[in-house]
Amino acid sequence: MRAALLARAGQLLQEEGAAALSLRRLAGDVGTTTRAVYSVFGGKDGLLSAMYHKMGDTLTRLHDAVPEQEDPTEELRLLCLAYRESVRRHPTLYPLLFGRVPGFSPKAEDEELARRGFVRVLDVLGRGSEGGHFQGRTARDMGHELWALVHGLAILELRGKLGKPRRAVRLWEDATSNLIAGFRSAPPASHRSIR
Numbered sequence: 122m123r124a125a126l127l128a129r130a131g132q133l134l135q136e137e138g139a140a141a142l143s144l145r146r147l148a149g150d151v152g153t154t155t156r157a158v159y160s161v162f163g164g165k166d167g168l169l170s171a172m173y174h175k176m177g178d179t180l181t182r183l184h185d186a187v188p189e190q191e192d193p194t195e196e197l198r199l200l201c202l203a204y205r206e207s208v209r210r211h212p213t214l215y216p217l218l219f220g221r222v223p224g225f226s227p228k229a230e231d232e233e234l235a236r237r238g239f240v241r242v243l244d245v246l247g248r249g250s251e252g253g254h255f256q257g258r259t260a261r262d263m264g265h266e267l268w269a270l271v272h273g274l275a276i277l278e279l280r281g282k283l284g285k286p287r288r289a290v291r292l293w294e295d296a297t298s299n300l301i302a303g304f305r306s307a308p309p310a311s312h313r314s315i316r
Contacts (some may be wrong), residue, residue, distance in 0.1 A: 123161050127175060130168055131213025139222045144168070144243065154304075166225060169217070173227045176214040176288050177235030180207040184238035193249035194301050200242055201271055201297040205290070207238075208275040219310055239268060255304040263304050 129150050132143045144165055146156045160298075162168040183203040190196035208215045218235055246260035246267075255263065274283070276294055283289035 122151070122153060122157065123171075126153075126158060126161060126168070127172055128213070130172060130215075131211065134172075134222070135213040135216060139225075142168075142222075148287070169222060169225045170228060170231065172214050173217050174231045174234070176207070176211050176218055177231055179210055180204070180218075181234055181237040183207045184241050187241075193245050193252065194305075195300050196245050197242065197249075198298060200238070200245065201293065202290075203265070204238065204271045205275065205293050208279065212279050213288070215279065219272070223280070238290070239264060242267060256306060258304065267297070267300060270296060276285050 126147060130142060130147055132213065133150075142165070144155050144158045147168075148158050158168070162171055183206055184200055187199045187203050190199070230235065243260050243264045246255065246263045249255045250260055256265075271293075274296060277283050278289050278293075283292050
């Protein structure tokens with residue numbers, strides 16, 4: 122029941138927005154009562170917290186499952202694919218990590234859990250910089266560039282803009298590998314002057 126409620130709540134949020142996510146409608150769609158929804162989640166805020174936590178937990182678990190590699194570029198490539206897999210597992214929950222639902226704020230511990238994957242990426246970038254693999258940028262700058270890319274790819278794939286899964290994964294691998302390869306060389310002078 123909990124899984125069915127989370128799945129349907131994610132669909133409503135994705136397809137119709139926050140206004141469509143009422144506990145009465147959710148209960149009716151899943152074939153249960155609002156009382157059952159309250160007993161599982163304690164209310165709408167608890168439901169949204171559970172949705173956010175599930176997505177953040179999946180993202181973190183898949184990042185944590187990537188073994189440390191001797192080559193940081195390979196480790197980053199695998200982490201990017203782990204990000205994609207987390208989005209594919211919970212396509213309706215993913216937008217909740219970045220979207221704003223009026224009146225909802227995730228718990229601090231859930232935000233911290235969701236950020237752990239990014240912290241792992243920053244760690245790999247830091248190791249790569251210290252080992253001479255990457256030049257001219259801070260780990261945080263490279264991390265934000267990579268995050269912007271994978272988030273954009275995730276949204277495009279969720280909207281069906283990257284085609285079938287085989288093509289989508291090729292585009293993910295090409296785009297992320299090209300960006301990571303770019304970290305090996307110093308940024309152009311115009312990039313450095315913006316700081």
